[in-house]
Amino acid sequence: MTDEQPTWVGTADAEDRLDRFLAAAFPTMSRAKVQEWIAVGCPRVDGKLAKAGRKLRPGAVVEIFGPPPAPEAPNIAPAKIPIEVLYEDEHLLVVEKPRGLATHPARSLKAPSLVNALLARGQPLSEGTGSYRPGIVHRLDKDTSGLIVVAKDDRSHSSLARQFERKTAERRYLAVLSGDLSRDRLLVDAPIGRDPSDRRKMAATSRGKPARTHFKRIRLTERGVLVGARLETGRTHQIRVHALLAGHPVLGDPLYGDRRGFQGPLQLHAAFLAFDHPETGERATFTALPPVDMEADAKDIDALDPF
Incomplete structure (x- = not known):
């Protein structure tokens, strides 16, 4: 013994x-x-x-038994990755993150992230929520494209983070879902937590955190239905989980979709972003067209506001 x-x-x-x-x-x-x-x-x-x-x-x-091996440090080396900057001043910048690029480094991630690309620009960034997330106020999933606001100083970061917490900052998405919605508006109100059978995934579960997603039918496409999505909360994979729960998973979703059908990339894009500028207080609104394979145009983005 x-x-x-x-x-x-x-x-x-x-x-x-x-x-x-x-x-x-x-x-x-x-x-x-x-x-x-x-x-x-x-x-x-x-x-x-x-x-x-x-x-x-x-x-x-x-x-x-015994201490674990020392964890690996995330990759925070600057990396020259082309990113589209839609707006920039001394306090913040708004960028369009492409698909396939993680928002920030992680210990399990070897490839460069948006943070690595931002560091390569040589501009100051806020400390963020940790040493591996400078400037990052909010995030998008790796396979989701679209708009992100980045803070350059801590005061701006605090102001922007507070707006996201209080839901005065607005984010709206375009997505192509499988099938067609039975009505023009749909609210999915279901808590989201870690999937106990697959730790990579989230799931609708009574033990999860409250989550509410509004979907708006825009038009039917050849592959599915183009919708707008607006979040009342910001849970991991929220739109993807709630779309699946509604019976219409996001096309191209490698975790929650049916890969026997559409074989393209994830059809989810952060197309609309609005917030109060932390220095001037003026409302700033930005839009970005999704990747061409989503077959959406400016009129579809217009359908997101008001929503």
């Missing part, structure tokens, strides 16, 4: 692989580090050593 005590104990609440369970429990660690951790025998399942692919049953007890 050993007197060694675990440094961490967790219980699986759903079926999962050991490596995925640990990656979700320790989000600051990369998958590679989790694999290394398992290889040296730190985690045990129900008191026994286990491999990365070990299937956990609900209620399985996972114990950690």
